[in-house]
Amino acid sequence: MLFEGLELVSALATLAACLVSVTLLLAVSQQLWQLRWAATRDKSCKLPIPKGSMGFPLIGETGHWLLQVFSKIFSHEALESYLPKIQLVIQDTLRAWSSQPEAINVYQEAQRLTFRMAVRVLLGFSIPEEDLGHLFEVYQQFVDNVFSLPVDLPFSGYRRGIQARQILQKGLEKAIREKLQCTQGKDYSDALDILIESSKEHGKEMTMQELKDGTLELIFAAYATTASASTSLIMQLLKHPAVLEKLREELRAQGLLHGGGCPCEGTLRLDTLSGLHYLDCVIKEVMRLFTPISGGYRTVLQTFELDGFQIPKGWSVMYSIRDTHDTAPVFKDVNVFDPDRFSQARSEDKDGRFHYLPFGGGVRTCLGKHLAKLFLKVLAVELASTSRFELATRTFPGITLVPVLHPVDGLSVKFFGLDSNQNEILPETEAMLSATV
């Protein structure tokens, strides 16, 4: 059960308190941010500054910029070309996890994994391993301070966030320059190549600042959400060994588990993955019960009616993904982890468009949702075929919802690599096999 050991009332109160505090913090910081920009107005000039939003502190409107340039980055062809690289990054990471004699903090390492996926696969940067580690630490400092009040005082979260962004932008600029100079020997186009190419096609050469903003935004959108979902996936496979076994059966039936061995790099294809129906159900169920993001914010452009009340133009409203999943009448036993609810026979989500929305909905739906699902599927396939893993603590950790859903203090798990006969590989051998991607 999701809220095992907790009284329902106290869980709901915690949830409400979290949502209210995050909403308030966001609203206050955005208002202060607007004021900050309004204060930059040139008072000697009578003209008003343009209308519009300044976005959020630190990241401003980079999301909108990214939107304008790009959905090619997540096209079918692009995903097909990322797939072998994603598989390689995941294989390499699982090998490193298995080579550790100690347990792994899964949430922390999943963050490192998604950061590495974004930097190496999406952006195609070949940053040395040590520098990547440093960039990751700085990136965490940036993310930890994104939702801080925009008050620029020494030691404030805002100042720390700005400093982290400056260091990041310097590192990104170096990586972008190196990448632009060294285009030979590449066997696929990454998201950054596509961004640059498509802007050229539209007759607009991108500036270095735009490239840096775009890359930062891509990492920002991909990182915490995918790490949260990856951790929830591992936790549910640990909690439900029967689900893991059923997944292995499906892989075996599709010829992807040759005597227990893994599908090697490059063997996974998009159509192979889309033929794995049970895997699809598992990922959908993880995303239903453990949706990383609580909801989204909108500004009402036109007054509308909801349940007999008017919602006036200009109001800021929040839609809650988690509440929707918890209360949608189409789902039976909502708190039970049951991937088969998405099977063809039951298809509980088939009635109605708005009961299941882990990636949001409407025109602002998540642009990276296919990439995120692809990543989670490859992770599940690799875990099922090449690893044995067990909880390293006596009980499962509780769950916190802020800033994204994740286990309190991470999730401590010991990983063991499996060879093609499903025998455990010694950690020393794994360490030798572990290659840098």
Ligand code: HEM
């Ligand atoms: C499991 C992983 C992910 C989850 C649960 C998730 C969820 C979401 C949600 C709920 C939204 C809509 C927020 C709103 O309504 O305002 C969103 C927006 C977005 N996501 Fe994701 N996301 C994930 C992974 C990714 C990845 C991997 C990328 C790209 C690399 C990405 C790129 C974006 C972008 C660019 C937007 C903004 C779209 C817009 O404003 O129109 N996401 N995501």
